[in-house]
Amino acid sequence: MLEKKVIAVLGAGPGLGLSIARRFGREGFAVALVSRSAARQAAYREELSAAGIESRAYVADVRDPVGLRDVLAAITPDLGPIDTVYFGPVAADTSGGLVPITEVDAAAAREPFETLVLPAIELVGAVLPEMTERGSGAILIPGGLSGKYPIPMLGRLAPASAALRMYVLTLHEALKERGVYVATLTIGGLIKGGDIHTAVSKHFEQLEAEMPASLDPELIADQAWMMYVGRELPESEFSTLPVPA
Template sequence: MSAGTPKTIAVFGAGPALGLAVARRFGREGFRAALVSRTAARLDELVATLAAEGVEAAAFPADLADPAQAEAAVDAIERRFGTVDVLEYSPGGLSLGFAPTPITETGPAELRGPIDLFLNTPVGLARRVLPGMLERGEGTLLFSQGTSGRHPLPMLGNVGTAMAAMRHHVLTLNAALAGTGVYTGLLSIGGGIAGSEVHALMDGAASSSDGPALPEVEILDPADLAGLLWDLHLKRDRTEETAGNFGV
C-alpha cells in the first residue's frame, strides 16, 4: 500500500445496528468500509447512508453461513480496495438458518448451522487474510459474539457450543501472532443491541402478555460497542472485551 492510501475495514455481518456503527467508527479514522451480508438491498442502503456521512463504502453480498461465499467476498474486496487491513466479523439478525437449541436437545444436526456461521466461516476468513497481513507486518482481526461462548446458557446450547469454539480459536490465534504486528480481538456482547432486528423482537415480546417472561437484558448502544472494537484495534492491550449484563 502506497503512502496516503486509505486503509480498509471489511465488516462481515453488516447491518443497520452494529455493522453500520463499526463502519462509521472506523470511517471517522479515514478507513474505507467493505460491507458484507446476505441482503444486497440492505447493503445498498447502508452504503448510501455512509456515503452521505463522508465514508467511502461498497457492498459485497455473501451468505456468511457459507464459508466459501464469505471467502469469495474477500477476493472481491481485494479487487476493489487492494487490501483488507481490518476484518470485523459480527454475524447477527434473525434469519440465521437455524434455531437456538437447549443443550439437552443439541446433537450433531443442531450444531451444523451454528458451527458454520460461528466457527467455520470466521476460521476460514482468518486463514484467507492472514498471509497478506503477515507479509505487510500489520493487520487486525476483530470478532463479536454473544456471551454464551463464555458462560453456560443452557437454552442456547448449540449456539454457545459453536461460540465457545470460536472464542478459543480467537484467543489462541492472538497468542500465536504475538510479535508479528497482527492482532486478534474478541468482543463478547451480553445484551440486546439497539436498532437491531433482535432488539425489535425483544420489544415485541416484552409488550405481549403471551409466553414466558423474558429476563432483564441491557440494551446496548451500537456506537458504544463499535467504540470498544476500535479501542481493541488501537490499543491491542487485551484479547477480549465484554459488554452488557447478560451472562457476563
Template sequence: MKKTIAIVGAGAGLGLSIARKFGQNGFRVALISRDQTKLDELAAQLAAENIEAVGFAADVFYKEQLEAALQAIKKRFGFIDVVEYSPTAGNYLPTPAWQITDENALDIFSGFTLGAIRTVQSVLPDMLTKGTGALLFTTALTSIYSIQSTANMGIAMSALRNYAHNLHKDLADKGIYVGHLALGVYIKPGTQTDASYIADAWFDLYSKQNKMEETFPVGVTPESVIR
C-alpha cells in the same frame, strides 16, 4: 493512505455502528452480508455521512461466496487492514443442552465458527506478508460462560473464542492484532446498550491493542446481562 475494514455480518445495528465509528476515523468500509439490496442501503447511508463504503453479498455458510466477496474487496480497495466478524448465523433458535441435536449444533458451528476460519484463511496470508493487520471477533457472553438456554450457540461461540485466543498467541509477534469482544447486552437503540457504544469499545480495543479480550460492558456476567 486510508485503511480498509471489512465487516462480515454487516447489518443495520452493530455492523453499521462499527462501520460508522471506523469510517469516522479514516477507514474505508467493506460490508458483507447476504442481501445486496440491504448492503446498498447501508452503503448509501454511510456515503451520506462522507464515509466511503461498498457492500459485497455473501453467505458465511458458503466458502466460495465468502472467498469471492473478500477477493472482490481486495480488488476494489487493495489490502484489508481490519476484519470485524459478527454475523448472525444459524437457522435454529438458542437451545438448551438437553435439546441439542446434530442439526442445531452443526448448523451454527458451520455458519458461525467455520465462517470465521474461512474469513481468516482468506485475509491472513496478505497480513502475514505485510506484517500488519487486525482480526476482530464479536460473540455473545455464552462464548465465555455456560449459559443454559443458549447451549447450542455456546458450543460454536466458545470454539471461536478458543480459536481467537490461539490465533493471538500465534500472531502477536508477527504484527497482527487479534481481538475478541463478548457481548453481555441486548442491543437497544437509544439506550445504554445502543450499538454505538459497542462500536466505541471495539475501536478502543483496536486502537490500544493492549489486551486481547474484553466483555461489554466490562465485567458483565450472565447474572448481570443488560436487557
C-alpha cells in the same frame, strides 16, 4: 501519500455492523460492506456518505467458503488492501432456536459449528497470509456470552461459542508478535438497531410489556476502535445478561 486503510464489514446490518463501519470510517477508513442481500445497502452507503465516509457494497453469503473468498478478492481492487476485517455473521446466528443444554444432541450442536466456527476459520485462512506477509492487519470476531460462562438456556450455542472464543484467543496469542491483531467482542444481550432487537421489540409491544435492557452498538464500536488502536486486549465483554459469579 499514505494509502487509505480499508475495513471489510462482513455481515453488515443495521446494528453493530453499521456502527463498526461508522466508527472506523470516522478514523479515515474506507468501508467495504458485505451482506447477503442488497436490499438495504444503498441506505447504509447513503448514511456513510453523509458522514464523509467512502464505502462500497458487495453481496455475498460469507458463510459459503467460495463466496467469502470471492468477495474478499473483489474488495482490494476496488478500495485497496484490507487492513481490518470485522466478521459479524457469527454474532447472532440463532436461526435454529434456543435449546437448553440438557436437550442438546449431536445434530443440534453441529449446526452452530457450521455457521459460527467454520466460517470464522475460513475467513482467517483467506486474509491471514497477506496480513502476515506485510506484518500488519486486524481481525475482529464477535461471539456469544455462552462461550465464556455457563448459561444453560443457551446450551445449543455453548459448545460452538466456546470453541470460537478459544480459537480467537489462541490466534491472538500466536500472532501478537507478528503485527496482526486478533480479538473477540463477547456479547450477551440484544443490540439496539439490529434485526433481532427490532423483532423482539415488536413482540414486547404486542404484549404491552417492558423491553429488556439492550446494548448500545455505538459503545461497542467505540471499544472495538480502542482495542484496535491499543492492540493488546484479546477480548472485551458487553452484556445485559446475568452470569455466574
